[in-house]
Amino acid sequence: MEFPADAFLPGPRVTIPGAVGGSLSDLTFAAKDLFDVAGHRTGGGNPDWAATHPVPTTHAWAVQALLGAGANLVGKTVTCEISLGILGFNAFDGTPPNPAAPGCLPGGSSSGSASAVAAGLCDIALGTDSGGSVRVPSSLCGLYGMRPSLGAVSMEGVCRQAPTYDTVGWFARDAATFARAAEVLLGTPLPAPEAAGLLVAEDAFAFADPDLADALRPAVARIGAFIGGATATSIAEPGELEVWASQRNILQRAESWQTFRGWIEAVNPRFGFNVARNLTMASSITSEQVALANVARRRVVERARLLLEGGALLCTPTTPFTAPPLGLPLSELDRYSARIGLLTSFAGLVGLPQISLPVATIGGKPAGLSLIGWRGADARLAAIAKALEANA
Incomplete structure (x- = not known):
């Protein structure tokens, strides 16, 4: 089953500059096509979802948090249809490449976000994880990625799937960048590591x-x-x-x-x-x-x-x-x-x-x-x- 595609959605890139002088102003990020970006349709990886939902007028909370911290949005990324997939393919938008394992699946449903980070097309990318959709592509694409505690990062402005499982997660190629995004998305400085076993x-x-x-x-x-x-x-x-x-x-x-x-x-x-x-x-x-x-x-x-x-x-x-x-x-x-x-x-x-x-x-x-x-x-x-x- 092959539907080759890019990490980003087809068509012109959705780009928005981050706030000047923020803590992440030297970084770029992408957002899975389940996250609302004001003025741009949220496609959800399915043409009929895109056609039957209004264009959002506000950013998803996580998108706004990264923009507010200075990170620059450089695109929206391919997702499995309405987040229902764990290996990364999509019959409509295609299967993003796995830069870390060419010729292989990237993992999903946050496949485009993982692909974009692994390819060096952005520093951070937002994904969602209900059944493993950040954790799995992190492993298959060689990235740092987290599924947070349920409710730790707001799902406001994100297409939901299963409310008692849905989380907002993120990817980065290195732990230092991952940690900088964590402080913004979790809203807290990182503690000193504990030796609890x-x-x-x-x-x-x-x-x-x-x-x-x-x-x-x-x-x-x-x-x-x-x-x-x-x-x-x-x-x-x-x-x-x-x-x-x-x-x-x-x-x-x-x-x-x-x-x-x-x-x-x-x-x-x-x-x-x-x-x-x-x-x-x-x-x-x-x-x-x-x-x-x-x-x-x-x-x-x-x-x-x-x-x-x-x-x-x-x-x-x-x-x-x-x-x-x-x-x-x-x-x-x-x-x-x-x-x-x-x-x-x-x-x-x-x-x-x-x-x-x-x-x-x-x-x-x-x-x-x-x-x-x-x-x-x-x-x-x-x-x-x-x-x-x-x-x-």
């Missing part, structure tokens, strides 16, 4: 390709030594991660159907097959299925609280593999997507912050290592990434 989720590492897991181990040891020592643990009991991923899928799809149902029923929009199929499945999820999935979610919250509320950080591979090649059939892409969900569901179900660090390369392709903290640890994660880079 690293929990290494061995069950998560077991889901990764063996060569990828091995390639991440030196970084795990280095981070453990930096923050107070590493301890092996398991996120879940045997078999639970698979259950949690399937139940997260039910909950997120059920929420996405409620988000888009009114528009779909009124407009009967065009979709690529994979998006139409997933929305059709979402429309058949029952209230009983949702109730059962919420039981699993409460179990995940209890486990996360036990592991992380005391300040320790959890370490996992961000993705279980490096970037898949372009041109794979949909059935194979589905298998890749399902494997991703085994690693991304934990933070999503609990609303936890998770940062992906570009620490390894396997066969010339990057792989990310994730640090997950308890709710509110966002600035701390960015500070650790910055300190690790400075002491490399």
